[in-house]
Amino acid sequence: xxxxxxxxxxxxxxxxxxxxxxxxxxxxxxxxxxxxxxxxxxxxxxxxxxxxxxxxxxxxxxxxxxxxxxxxxxxxxxxxxxxxxxxxxxxxxxxxxxxxxxxxxxxxxxxxxxxxxxxxxxxxxxxxxxxxxxxxxxxxxxxxxxxxxxxxxxxxxxxxxxxxxxxxxxxxxxxxxxxxxxxxxxxxxxxxxxxxxxxxxxxxxxxxxxxxxxxxxxxxxxxxxxxxxxxxxxxxxxxxxxxxxxxxxxxxxxxxxxxxxxxxxxxxxxxxxxxxxxxxxxxxxxxxxxxxxxxxxxxxxxxxxxxxxxxxxxxxxxxxxxxxxxxxxxxxxxxxxxxxxxxxxxxxxxxxxxxxxxxxxxxxxxxxxxxxxxxxxxxxxxxxxxxxxxxxxxxxxxxxxxxxxxxxxxxxxxxxxxxxxxxxxxxxxxxxxxxxxxxxxxxxxxxxxxxxxxxxxxxxxxxxxxxxxxxxxxxxxxxxxxxxxxxxxxxxxxxxxxxxxxxxxxxxxxxxxxxxxxxxxxxxxx
Numbered sequence: 001x002x003x004x005x006x007x008x009x010x011x012x013x014x015x016x017x018x019x020x021x022x023x024x025x026x027x028x029x030x031x032x033x034x035x036x037x038x039x040x041x042x043x044x045x046x047x048x049x050x051x052x053x054x055x056x057x058x059x060x061x062x063x064x065x066x067x068x069x070x071x072x073x074x075x076x077x078x079x080x081x082x083x084x085x086x087x088x089x090x091x092x093x094x095x096x097x098x099x100x101x102x103x104x105x106x107x108x109x110x111x112x113x114x115x116x117x118x119x120x121x122x123x124x125x126x127x128x129x130x131x132x133x134x135x136x137x138x139x140x141x142x143x144x145x146x147x148x149x150x151x152x153x154x155x156x157x158x159x160x161x162x163x164x165x166x167x168x169x170x171x172x173x174x175x176x177x178x179x180x181x182x183x184x185x186x187x188x189x190x191x192x193x194x195x196x197x198x199x200x201x202x203x204x205x206x207x208x209x210x211x212x213x214x215x216x217x218x219x220x221x222x223x224x225x226x227x228x229x230x231x232x233x234x235x236x237x238x239x240x241x242x243x244x245x246x247x248x249x250x251x252x253x254x255x256x257x258x259x260x261x262x263x264x265x266x267x268x269x270x271x272x273x274x275x276x277x278x279x280x281x282x283x284x285x286x287x288x289x290x291x292x293x294x295x296x297x298x299x300x301x302x303x304x305x306x307x308x309x310x311x312x313x314x315x316x317x318x319x320x321x322x323x324x325x326x327x328x329x330x331x332x333x334x335x336x337x338x339x340x341x342x343x344x345x346x347x348x349x350x351x352x353x354x355x356x357x358x359x360x361x362x363x364x365x366x367x368x369x370x371x372x373x374x375x376x377x378x379x380x381x382x383x384x385x386x387x388x389x390x391x392x393x394x395x396x397x398x399x400x401x402x403x404x405x406x407x408x409x410x411x412x413x414x415x416x417x418x419x420x421x422x423x424x425x426x427x428x429x430x431x432x433x434x435x436x437x438x439x440x441x442x443x444x445x446x447x448x449x450x451x452x453x454x455x456x457x458x459x460x461x462x463x464x465x466x467x468x469x470x471x472x473x474x475x476x477x478x479x480x481x482x483x484x485x486x487x488x489x490x491x492x493x494x495x496x497x498x499x500x501x502x503x504x505x506x507x508x509x510x511x512x513x514x515x516x517x518x519x520x521x522x523x524x525x526x
Contacts, residue, residue: 008040011048020051027059034059039066039089044074056084063087093118093154093161101171102254103301106269107161109254114168118154118161119267126160127153133162133269136207140271142416143200143246146193146264164266166259173253176312177303183312189263190256191319194279197265198384200246201393202273203418203457210247210274211240214281217342221370224345224363229371233342236380240275247272247279252286253302253312277380280317280332281339287313289340293362321384334373335380341370399440399451399470407436407453414455415464424526427505428464431522434502435468443472443518463507463525474513477520478503 005026011019027034034055044052056062066089067075075086095110095118102109106129107121121129130153137149150162172186218237222230248255249270257264272278287309291298295306302309317329344366353359395410397403411432415425432453439451454467477499503509508523 004035004037006037006040008042010043010045011041011051012043012045013047016045016047016051019048020054023051023055027055030058031061032059033061034063036062036064037066038064038068038071041068041071044071049074049078049080052080052084065089088153090153090155090160093156093163095120095156101169101174101257102267107267109267111166112163115165116163117166117169117266118156118163119150120156120161121159123159129269130160130162136271137268139202139206139417140246140265140268143202143413145197145200145246146262147268148264148266166257166264166266169257169259169264171254172256172258173302173304175258176253176308180304180308183308183315186253187312187315187319189258190253191316193256193263193265194251194316194320197246197248197251198276198279201244201414202246203414203459204244205459206417207246208272209242210249210272210278211237211242213249213272214240214274214278214339214342217339217346220346220349221342224349225367225371225374229374232374233338233370236338236374236377239379240277240381243275244273245276247274247276249274249279249282251279251283275381276384277332277336277382278339280320280336281343283316284313284333284336284340285344289337289344289366293365294358332382334377335382338370338373338377338380341366341373345370393455395453397451397453399436399443399449399472401437401440404433404436404440408432410453411455411466414457418457418462418464420462420464421526424464424524428466428522428524431502431506431524432466432468434499435520435522438477438499439468439470439472439518442475443470461525463523465521465523468518468520470518471516472518475518476511476513478509478511 005023007019036052036055052062052064063085064075065087067086068089072081072086072088075081080086093112095112098110098112100108101111101117102119106123107119107126109117109119111117119133123129130150134150137147140147141149148164148166150164152163154161154163172190175182175186215234215237218234222233224230225233248265248268249272250267251265255265255267257266286302287298290301291306291309298304298306298309304312314329317333318324321329321332323329345363348354348359348363348366351359353363393414395407397406408429411428412425415428420428436451436453443449443451449470449472452467452469454469456465456467457463458465480499502522505524506522507525508521510521512519
C-alpha cells in the first residue's frame with residue numbers, strides 16, 4: 001500500500017520548509033512507498049528539489065506522477081529522472097471517427113487531423129516501446145532514411161500513443177486503391193525507398209538482429225512440421241550470415257506515405273538489421289500470405305483487392321531484383337516464402353488458430369506450402385545487384401577538393417549514428433580533411449584519380465576507424481618528420497602541420513602500400 005499525496009502550486013525557497021513538514025505529516029512512516037501526484041504542480045525550484053530528495057532518502061520507493069511537461073523538463077535537466085521514477089502527464093486524444101492509415105504488429109496509426117497522425121500501441125504499458133521507436137526513428141533519420149519522429153506522447157483510452165506530424169499525407173495503399181493508374185509510379189518510388197533502407201549500414205549494436213527473431217519463429221514452427229522439414233527449417237535460418245544492413249521488417253504500402261511530394265516510411269518500431277529475405281518475407285505476407293486462404297483479408301487491411309495486391313507484389317519484385325526473369329523472381333520469392341510461412345504459422349497458433357475451423361485450414365495450407373519449400377530449397381540466402389554495387393560503409397569518389405564536403409558528410413553520418421561526442425567528431429573531421437586534401441592535391445598529380453573512404457564503427461570500446469585508399473604514387477606520410485612547434489612563427493617552414501595534427505589527435509594512425517594502393521587508417525576512441 002502506498003501513500004498518494006497531491007502537490008500543487010509552487011514549491012520554492014519561501015515555502016519549501018512548510019511543504020516538507022506537510023508532506024511528512026501525510027506519510028505513514030519511513031520506507032513507506034510514496035506517490036506524489038504533481039498534476040497541479042506548476043513550479044519547483046532547487047529548494048523544492050531538495051524537499052523531494054529528503055523524502056527520497058527516507059522513502060526510497062518514491063514515485064512522482066502526472067508531471068507537466070514544463071516541470072518534467074526541470075526534473076530531466078537536473079538528473080532527477082535518473083534517480084527516481086517520474087511520469088509525465090499526457091494529454092488525452094480520441095481516435096473516434098479517425099481514419100486508419102497504418103497497422104503493424106505492435107500498433108495502429110490513425111490520422112487525427114490534416115496535419116497529424118497518432119500511433120496507438122496494442123500494449124497498454126507502452127511507454128518503453130514508444131521511447132524505443134523514437135530512438136530508432138532518430139537513428140534512421142540520421143542515417144538518411146526519410147521518416148517522421150514523434151513530437152508528443154498522449155493517452156488514448158487505456159493505452160498510449162505517439163503523435164507525428166504528417167501534413168496531408170496519403171499512404172501508398174490509398175493511392176493504389178483510389179488511383180490504380182499510378183501503380184507503376186508507386187512501384188518505382190516504393191522500391192527506391194526500399195533499396196535506400198537495405199543499402200544503409202547500421203553501426204554495431206544499434207538495432208536488433210532480425211536473424212534472431214526469425215530463428216525464434218523457426219524454432220517454434222518446427223514442432224508443427226514433419227521432423228525432417230522442421231529440422232531443415234531451423235538449419236536454413238542458422239546458416240544465414242550476419243548482415244548489418246537495415247531492414248524495416250514491416251514494409252508495406254500502408255506504412256509508406258506521400259507528403260508534399262516526399263516519400264516517407266513510418267511505423268519504425270520493427271526496425272532491425274538483417275538480410276533482405278526477411279523484409280521480402282514480411283512484404284509477401286502483407287500482399288499474399290495473410291490472404292492466401294481468405295482473399296478478403298488484404299482488402300480489409302490494405303484497401304485494395306487481392307488481384308491488385310498480387311500484381312503490385314510481382315512488379316515490386318521485378319523492380320527490386322532488377323530482372324523480368326520469372327524463374328529468377330520465383331526462386332527468390334520461394335526463399336522469402338519459407339520465412340513468411342514460419343511466421344504465419346507461429347502467429348496463428350499463438351492467436352488461437354488451432355481453436356477454430358478457419359484457423360486450422362489456414363495453418364494446414366501454410367504447413368503444406370512450407371514443408372514442400374523447405375524440402376526443395378538448400379539456402380534462403382541471395383544476392384541483390386544494388387547491394388553488390390553499393391556498400392553502405394564505403395564511399396568511392398573522385399579525389400578532388402571539391403568533393404571534400406561529400407566525404408565529411410559521409411563520415412559524419414556514421415559518427416552521428418554512433419553518438420560520437422562533439423569533440424571526437426571534430427578531431428576526426430579535421431584529420432579526414434587533412435588526409436583527403438593531401439590525396440586530392442598530390443596522389444595523382446598532375447592528373448586526377450579516385451579515392452575510397454571506409455568507415456567502421458565499433459561498440460566496445462566505442463571507436464571509429466576511417467580508412468583512406470588511393471591508387472596514386474606510393475607515399476608514407478608517417479615518415480614525414482614532425483615540425484618543431486617551439487619555433488617562432490617567422491622561423492617555421494610552411495606546411496607539415498597537417499599530418500602532425502592527425503597523429504596528435506588520433507589514437508592510432510597506420511600506413512601500408514599494398515597491391516598498388518596507399519592505405520592509410522586512422523582510429524579514434526570515444
